[in-house]
Amino acid sequence: MNGNSYISLYISNWVIAISLTIAFLLDRIPIPIFLEKIRPDLVLVVLLYWVILLPHKINILTSWVIGLFLDIGRDTLLGQHALAFSIVAYLALKACRHIRLTSIWQQTLFVAILLIIKQILIFWINGIIGYPPRDWWYLAPTLGGIIIWPLIFIILSDISYYFQIN
Amino acid sequence: MSILKISFCIVLSILIMTIDHYYQYLHSIRSVLSIAVYPFYYLINLPNHTKDWLGKNLAERITILQENAKLHENQILLNVQLQKLATLEAENRRLRSLLESVVHSSEHMLIAELIAVNFDQYRHNIILNRGEKHGIYIGQPVIDQLGIVGQIIRTNFLTSTAILITDINHAIPIQINRTGVRTLALGTGDLKELKLLHIPANEDIKVGDLLVTSGLDGRFPRGYPVGIITKFEPSSPFANIIAKPIANLDRLSEVILININKCLYYNENYIK
Numbered sequence: 001m002n003g004n005s006y007i008s009l010y011i012s013n014w015v016i017a018i019s020l021t022i023a024f025l026l027d028r029i030p031i032p033i034f035l036e037k038i039r040p041d042l043v044l045v046v047l048l049y050w051v052i053l054l055p056h057k058i059n060i061l062t063s064w065v066i067g068l069f070l071d072i073g074r075d076t077l078l079g080q081h082a083l084a085f086s087i088v089a090y091l092a093l094k095a096c097r098h099i100r101l102t103s104i105w106q107q108t109l110f111v112a113i114l115l116i117i118k119q120i121l122i123f124w125i126n127g128i129i130g131y132p133p134r135d136w137w138y139l140a141p142t143l144g145g146i147i148i149w150p151l152i153f154i155i156l157s158d159i160s161y162y163f164q165i166n
Numbered sequence: 167m168s169i170l171k172i173s174f175c176i177v178l179s180i181l182i183m184t185i186d187h188y189y190q191y192l193h194s195i196r197s198v199l200s201i202a203v204y205p206f207y208y209l210i211n212l213p214n215h216t217k218d219w220l221g222k223n224l225a226e227r228i229t230i231l232q233e234n235a236k237l238h239e240n241q242i243l244l245n246v247q248l249q250k251l252a253t254l255e256a257e258n259r260r261l262r263s264l265l266e267s268v269v270h271s272s273e274h275m276l277i278a279e280l281i282a283v284n285f286d287q288y289r290h291n292i293i294l295n296r297g298e299k300h301g302i303y304i305g306q307p308v309i310d311q312l313g314i315v316g317q318i319i320r321t322n323f324l325t326s327t328a329i330l331i332t333d334i335n336h337a338i339p340i341q342i343n344r345t346g347v348r349t350l351a352l353g354t355g356d357l358k359e360l361k362l363l364h365i366p367a368n369e370d371i372k373v374g375d376l377l378v379t380s381g382l383d384g385r386f387p388r389g390y391p392v393g394i395i396t397k398f399e400p401s402s403p404f405a406n407i408i409a410k411p412i413a414n415l416d417r418l419s420e421v422i423l424i425n426i427n428k429c430l431y432y433n434e435n436y437i438k
Contacts, residue, residue: 021206028210028282033357033416036285060171064179072199073206075284075291075320075327078186083179090172129187130335131288134355 012165016058019046019156020066028073037137040144042152043070044085044118048111049156051092052099053166063089077129084121088114108149115145197298200322207281207293207325274425276300278308280418281325288355290330292316292418297324305385307424313391313412314338314379315421330415331392332357340392341380345370348380351392357415360393362407367400377409387426 023046031039047066050058067085071078091114092099099110119142123133160166186192276296284291296302298321306318308328316330329336334355340362341348347369351360365371375395381388393409400406 025206025210028206030210030283033285060168060175064175069199069203072196072203073282075282075293076289077183078192078196079179079182083176083183086172086175086179090168093168125183126289134288 008164011163012054012057012160015159015163015165016050016054019050019159023047024069024073027070038140038144040141040148041115041118042148044088044115045111045145045149045152046156047085047089048092048114049152051089052096052107053156053160055093055096058089059093060086060089077125080122080125083125084118087121088118091117104150104153107153108146111149112142112146115142196320197322200325204324207295211281276302276423276425278326278421278423280421283418285357288334290316290333290353290355290357290415291319292328292330292421294318294326294328294421294423295324296423297322297326299323301425302326302423307386307390307426308421309390309424310413310418310421312414313393314386315413315415315418317385318423328421330357331411331413332360332415337363338386338392339380339382340377342371342395343376343378344372345375347371348382351377351409358410360409360411362395362409363404365405365407367402367405369405371395371398371405371407373398387424 020043023042027039027042043066047058047063051063064082064086067082068079070076070081070085074081095110099107102110116139119139123138127133182192186196278294278296280292281295282293284293292315294302294308302318302321304318304321308315308317314331316328316333316336318326319329320327330353331338331351332353332355334353336353337350339348340351347365349365350363352363354361360377362377373395377392377395379386379388379390379392391412393411395407396410397408398405
């Protein structure tokens with residue numbers, strides 16, 4: 001029994017790392033300019049799935065580090081995504097017990113609110129450093145995130161069910 | 167407990183952001199971390215490279231021969247033009263020495279490949295696969311075959327970041343080629359628009375006029391094409407002028423970095 005849980009711990013670490021790596025790659029892959037405006041925050045969506053499923057493993061500090069790596073990858077102000085990710089992870093941690101029991105549509109609503117909070121934080125910081133938002137398009141990535149969340153949720157649920165991560 | 171963690175994260179983030187925005191201390195950390203991210207860029211571009219490689223290796227002999235013939239022809243034509251250019255350059259230098267002005271020195275070119283683009287709302291950045299190792303410096307002009315693309319704003323060891331001329335925080339000093347009127351072209355956050363500043367409504371400007379760099383900033387060499395005027399609306403006190411960048415900013419795959427050895431076109435008389 002003990003050995004089994006060790007193995008599953010080991011596997012779950014790898015699954016989380018690989019899913020985040022793939023999300024990171026897909027986040028940086030070039031897409032047509034007109035789609036760029038609604039490009040979802042894939043890394044955050046995948047991260048939120050793991051925060052909600054495994055709050056004891058993926059916590060605020062992990063999210064902070066992942067946000068920092070995204071800052072390097074997207075070449076934004078260092079600490080910007082780290083701040084937004086840690087705050088969003090904190091809110092998700094607070095609500096994860098309730099959220100896990102709700103239906104996928106209610107979850108989507110919850111994730112949408114978190115994504116909007118993240119987007120507002122990012123643009124708040126951007127406004128301070130000289131890139132103020134001019135129109136409502138800056139909330140468009142949230143729309144992409146809402147569209148992609150059920151998809152990510154189903155894929156990652158299947159994967160975590162297969163590897164018995166819970 | 168989690169309150170403690172989140173407070174720690176918020177304070178640390180604000181600290182890092184402040185340092186990153188106002189000072190240069192975090193440069194080495196960013197440089198080191200960017201090396202860690204570099205394999206990701208390599209992986210992202212792998213399908214593209216494989217496609218190019220396959221295209222090159224699996225092309226038919228006849229296609230290659232045709233392409234070769236075309237390139238050869240092109241090279242002859244370019245060489246002929248270059249002959250003329252050499253005389254013109256010599257003449258130009260002679261005239262400038264008569265006017266007692268300093269002639270610009272040689273410009274060293276380096277080709278770089280794009281490894282990522284950051285086009286969110288108003289921030290237009292591209293990441294290039296050349297860094298400090300290849301002698302890239304901050305402020306280095308970036309062009310493509312058609313015209314000015316932008317300039318380097320950040321350098322890492324293996325990569326560097328360039329800001330495009332259409333970024334909302336970028337301005338470039340330009341000159342209208344036909345009349346010599348000098349002004350600034352500001353980025354608007356739209357890849358197809360530049361805005362021209364402080365031109366009186368009665369100035370002689372037509373739609374279709376070519377904008378070239380004026381070289382007054384000491385960064386961009388003089389005379390490179392920047393854009394073409396697409397809209398001219400006289401209004402008071404200054405005209406409302408929109409130009410379109412000449413470079414293919416939304417379809418960049420390779421860019422050229424110009425390394426200017428010190429001096430640009432400037433008149434010694436101004437310095438005295």
